[in-house]
Amino acid sequence: MLDFIEDLGHGIYAIDTGFQRPRFDAAYLMVEDGRAAFIDTGTNHAVPRLLAALNALGLAPDAVEWVIPTHVHLDHAGGVGLLMEALPSARALVHPRGLRHMVDPKALWLGALAVYGEAEMQRSYGKLVPVPAGRAEASHDEQVLMLAGRxxxxxxxxxxxxxxxxxxxxxxxxxxxxxxxxxxxxxxxxxxxxxxxxxxxxxxxxxxxxxxxxxxxxxxxxxxxxxxxxxxxxxxxxxxxxxxxxxxxxxxxxxxxxxxxxxxxxxxxxxxxxxxxxxxxxxxxxxxxxxxxxxxxxxxxxxxxxxxxxxxxxxxxx
CATH class of the missing domain: 3.60.15.10 (Ribonuclease Z/Hydroxyacylglutathione hydrolase-like)
Incomplete structure (x- = not known):
């Protein structure tokens, strides 16, 4: 197993995204009967690690059905759009108040740019990639989705x-x-x-x-x-x-x-x-x-x- 992946049991893996410092920012990969979901993604710079985790577990990119950011702050969701470009079968499930920011991340980028500046934005986050509207949907309270029956x-x-x-x-x-x-x-x-x-x-x-x-x-x-x-x-x-x-x-x-x-x-x-x-x-x-x-x-x-x-x-x- 790669050193940035931790097996938590029950088909759950924590992936250290490498953001800021070791063991600071995690993305989670859940695997059930050959199907998978990511919960939080980290930033764009984490995407190679997330794809490497799939490969290490013997999963093809099209095994991922869902990408679910818990919210749209960039250390949790900044990599969603870029990740989904590599996952042909995945859909993004986003809180309804955050969905528009995944489809059009301009406001997220400008808000963070005003705080951090261009150089830091590129260093920490990279250019935000929009999620195609047809591959994104809003969650709702008490929603239940199934991952291979789970x-x-x-x-x-x-x-x-x-x-x-x-x-x-x-x-x-x-x-x-x-x-x-x-x-x-x-x-x-x-x-x-x-x-x-x-x-x-x-x-x-x-x-x-x-x-x-x-x-x-x-x-x-x-x-x-x-x-x-x-x-x-x-x-x-x-x-x-x-x-x-x-x-x-x-x-x-x-x-x-x-x-x-x-x-x-x-x-x-x-x-x-x-x-x-x-x-x-x-x-x-x-x-x-x-x-x-x-x-x-x-x-x-x-x-x-x-x-x-x-x-x-x-x-x-x-």
């Missing part, structure tokens, strides 16, 4: 983004959660136990909706969560519930911090520093030394979460 259930999961759905696999009793169930990096595990933090990445963080979504995910009594950032966490219903409580406690802390700094003239820098301090304190309580290396690992999350919280603070309907 049912996959999709539900609407706002909170991180309004264009987000999650996928339930009864066989493994796990959710593919995108970013709705937060971020958990294997480099921060302690004695095999995961630590987790929320993600409020711009621009549609909604804490109340996120709490409702997490409660709905837990109703299924999942044994595990398959995170895009990064990999499978859980192992039991109790462990998944522990992680959910840890994440939601931090959502409350993040919101309280943002509200306390709403009118601060140096709001962004104080918010970013406060988030990072909170994450490191939580990580130490988990048993991790949480030194300079951990601070460096979490600095990007503190920056993006600060940005997302500021958008939330400024939203008129908040």
């Amino acid at each position: 049912p996959l259930r999709l539900i609407d999961t706002p909170g991180h983004a309004r264009h987000h759905h999650a996928i339930w696999d009864e066989r493994s009793r796990s959710w593919f959660t995108g970013d709705t169930f937060g971020l958990s990096y294997r480099a921060l595990d302690v004695d095999g136990r995961a630590w987790i933090l929320p993600t409020s990445t711009p621009v549609q963080f909604e804490p109340d909706a996120l709490r409702t979504t997490v409660a709905r995910l837990l109703e299924a009594q999942p044994l595990a969560m398959q995170l895009t950032h990064y990999g499978r966490v859980g192992g039991s219903v109790e462990e998944v519930r522990r992680l959910a409580a840890l994440m939601l406690d931090q959502v409350d802390e993040m919101v309280a911090l943002a509200l306390s700094l709403r009118d601060a003239p140096d709001r962004h820098e104080r918010l970013k520093a406060g988030l990072l301090d909170g994450y490191l304190a939580r990580l130490r309580a988990h048993g991790h030394p949480a030194g300079a290396e951990a601070a460096d690992w979490l600095a990007l999350d503190a920056e993006l979460n600060a940005q997302g919280l500021e958008v939330w603070l400024e939203r008129p309907a908040r």
Whole structure:
């Protein structure tokens, strides 16, 4: 097996897309009776790895029936169009709020270009490729699709983004959660136990909706969560519930911090520093030394979460 592929059992494989750093961004390949589906794809630069994973498992490109981004943020869906050019039988299944951005990714590109600039966009993402409208369709809440007779259930999961759905696999009793169930990096595990933090990445963080979504995910009594950032966490219903409580406690802390700094003239820098301090304190309580290396690992999350919280603070309907 190639070193960027992890066999998770039940016909599920996590593929390290190589985005940013090792074991940061995963795409998932599900295989059932010779048929396959990708859940999240990473960026355009991940496509050779995804196709190599198919080949390593003895699957032809036309074995893939579905490409399902959990939402249309580029680290999850940036490679969908380019990947589908190599998969003649595949259809893209996209949240209805995100479908138009897969068919015409111009707005996605321009929005990210304004933040990152042309050089960084090419380095991290590559030119976005549209998905042909005739090969793309919108999901709906409580939709069930079949992969060679294996049912996959999709539900609407706002909170991180309004264009987000999650996928339930009864066989493994796990959710593919995108970013709705937060971020958990294997480099921060302690004695095999995961630590987790929320993600409020711009621009549609909604804490109340996120709490409702997490409660709905837990109703299924999942044994595990398959995170895009990064990999499978859980192992039991109790462990998944522990992680959910840890994440939601931090959502409350993040919101309280943002509200306390709403009118601060140096709001962004104080918010970013406060988030990072909170994450490191939580990580130490988990048993991790949480030194300079951990601070460096979490600095990007503190920056993006600060940005997302500021958008939330400024939203008129908040």
